[in-house]
Amino acid sequence: MSTVTIEALTAGYGDGAPVLDELSLDVPDGAVVAVLGANGAGKTTLLRALTGLVPARSGRVLLDGTDLTGLPTEDRVRRGLALVPEGRGVVVELTVDENLRLGGLWRHRGAGLRSAVAEMYALFPALHRRRDAAGHTLSGGERQMLALARALVSHPDVLLLDEPSLGLAPLVVAQLLGVLRDTAARTGLTVLLAEQNVTGALSVADRGVVLSLGAVVADRPARELAADPALRHAYLGF
Amino acid sequence: MDRLVFLLSSGLARGAVLALFALSLVIVWRSARVVNFAQAAMAITAVYAAFAITAASGSYWLGLLGALAAGALLGALVERGPLRFVRGDDPLSGMIIAIGLVMVLQAGLAMAFGPEHRPMRAPFPERPLMIGEIPVLSPYEVFVLIVAAAVMCALALLFGKTPLGLKLRAAAFAPETSRLLGVRVPRMVTIGWMLSVATAALAALLLVPTELGLNPHAADLLFVDAFAVAVVGGLDSPVGALAAGLIIGILDSLVTGYATAAAAPLAVLVLLTGVLLVRPRGLFAAADRRTG
Numbered sequence: 001m002s003t004v005t006i007e008a009l010t011a012g013y014g015d016g017a018p019v020l021d022e023l024s025l026d027v028p029d030g031a032v033v034a035v036l037g038a039n040g041a042g043k044t045t046l047l048r049a050l051t052g053l054v055p056a057r058s059g060r061v062l063l064d065g066t067d068l069t070g071l072p073t074e075d076r077v078r079r080g081l082a083l084v085p086e087g088r089g090v091v092v093e094l095t096v097d098e099n100l101r102l103g104g105l106w107r108h109r110g111a112g113l114r115s116a117v118a119e120m121y122a123l124f125p126a127l128h129r130r131r132d133a134a135g136h137t138l139s140g141g142e143r144q145m146l147a148l149a150r151a152l153v154s155h156p157d158v159l160l161l162d163e164p165s166l167g168l169a170p171l172v173v174a175q176l177l178g179v180l181r182d183t184a185a186r187t188g189l190t191v192l193l194a195e196q197n198v199t200g201a202l203s204v205a206d207r208g209v210v211l212s213l214g215a216v217v218a219d220r221p222a223r224e225l226a227a228d229p230a231l232r233h234a235y236l237g238f
Numbered sequence: 239m240d241r242l243v244f245l246l247s248s249g250l251a252r253g254a255v256l257a258l259f260a261l262s263l264v265i266v267w268r269s270a271r272v273v274n275f276a277q278a279a280m281a282i283t284a285v286y287a288a289f290a291i292t293a294a295s296g297s298y299w300l301g302l303l304g305a306l307a308a309g310a311l312l313g314a315l316v317e318r319g320p321l322r323f324v325r326g327d328d329p330l331s332g333m334i335i336a337i338g339l340v341m342v343l344q345a346g347l348a349m350a351f352g353p354e355h356r357p358m359r360a361p362f363p364e365r366p367l368m369i370g371e372i373p374v375l376s377p378y379e380v381f382v383l384i385v386a387a388a389v390m391c392a393l394a395l396l397f398g399k400t401p402l403g404l405k406l407r408a409a410a411f412a413p414e415t416s417r418l419l420g421v422r423v424p425r426m427v428t429i430g431w432m433l434s435v436a437t438a439a440l441a442a443l444l445l446v447p448t449e450l451g452l453n454p455h456a457a458d459l460l461f462v463d464a465f466a467v468a469v470v471g472g473l474d475s476p477v478g479a480l481a482a483g484l485i486i487g488i489l490d491s492l493v494t495g496y497a498t499a500a501a502a503p504l505a506v507l508v509l510l511t512g513v514l515l516v517r518p519r520g521l522f523a524a525a526d527r528r529t530g
Binding site: 051053072073074077078082083085089090091092093094098101102103105106107109150154 | 401404405407408411412414415416417418419420421422423
């Protein structure tokens with residue numbers, strides 16, 4: 001439902017060398033783009049810089065043509081950008097239901113919020129069974145489902161996912177990616193998916209972007225990328 | 239027996255005020271991770287505002303509302319002012335600013351209104367009611383208990399059942415995740431401070447008529463006891479503040495009644511030491527659930 005344009009984005013931590021080095025990328029409306037690369041390639045930093053958690057040193061991030069530079073994280077989120085952070089970020093002191101409502105609060109009120117949360121319970125029946133359980137009692141798979149559902153409650157236009165498959169059983173990963181693909185197809189959600197699990201990510205993405213040392217080194221249709229052994233060897237290590 | 243009933247009931251009323259003040263410390267600790275050493279000075283400043291409003295209007299109730307409003311305003315000013323500059327991982331600088339604030343506020347109050355104790359009238363009689371031959375609570379103590387209970391219920395509902403309460407809790411537990419969910423975390427911290435200082439102002443307002451009178455230091459002892467209460471209950475735990483407030487209020491009253499008033503602070507410190515030895519995080523502290 002929205003396009004993301006990244007123009008010569010440079011970002012990093014402290015005074016060190018930049019992790020993202022003048023990175024440019026266009027994510028068209030409704031695209032599902034897999035961001036691939038080895039550890040330290042800058043995948044997480046890219047997603048954090050898009051949401052403003054890591055400040056950009058230079059360059060711009062545009063959402064539907066509007067410059068987001070300088071906006072704090074919460075205002076970027078309120079413009080339709082949602083991030084599911086690595087390690088899930090479930091608020092463990094709150095219940096499943098509270099986590100979900102929290103995700104939708106800025107967008108919905110009252111009955112609207114209830115129906116948006118109910119929609120997520122329909123999408124993830126496992127969460128409905130555990131709706132009153134505290135976050136810290138959830139399994140890794142349940143936490144990832146909750147984090148994804150919580151991001152979707154607010155009906156974002158752009159969803160950024162950081163390593164959703166990390167530490168999860170293959171069956172759970174397949175289920176999550178399946179929900180993601182269906183949701184994207186149904187709602188026209190734009191998705192940027194950072195993954196180490198290359199096969200899984202490319203199976204749901206239209207396009208694959210390979211990062212190396214903070215810059216885009218390959219940008220191809222997902223199918224082509226999956227089938228190119230030279231690229232896989234060079235940048236993805238298998 | 240008569241004596242025991244009397245001491246228990248007056249301990250209960252003092253415990254309610256203690257619990258309320260301790261709750262204010264818990265609220266600000268949860269929302270800003272600061273032990274606000276200026277809580278007593280800020281609360282008493284708000285009580286001076288209430289005193290002025292009551293003197294001008296003749297209405298205790300307008301003064302009470304004034305104390306709440308002045309407390310909230312003061313909380314917002316302090317959080318948006320000096321404390322905005324010390325955000326970071328260093329808890330010491332916030333503490334030092336708070337201590338500086340105590341000096342400024344108390345000296346300012348003494349300069350503006352003089353150091354003497356100004357008598358403050360309670361809105362209800364302070365003579366104990368008799369049940370048979372046994373003196374129990376005074377009407378004012380009953381009023382204190384009702385107000386404390388009502389405020390605690392209101393705060394519990396606010397934090398537990400409303401969208402604002404959900405955002406306040408989430409912002410306190412997980413600020414970064416909350417920002418990613420569109421929660422304006424800095425605003426939540428300000429609201430936490432406002433709620434906290436307003437609650438403390440109310441506790442101080444309820445306390446002053448039962449003591450010598452209004453003075454820049456009138457809430458200092460209340461802060462010391464309430465700090466012990468908050469630590470005994472667990473700084474993170476509103477339920478702990480309530481339970482420990484009642485326990486310490488009654489302990490204080492019993493020791494004062496059966497031994498001597500001078501031994502009461504000692505008894506509180508013995509209890510505090512004992513709890514810290516056995517349960518360093520407080521009686522009602524939640525186990526540390528945050529890993530990684």
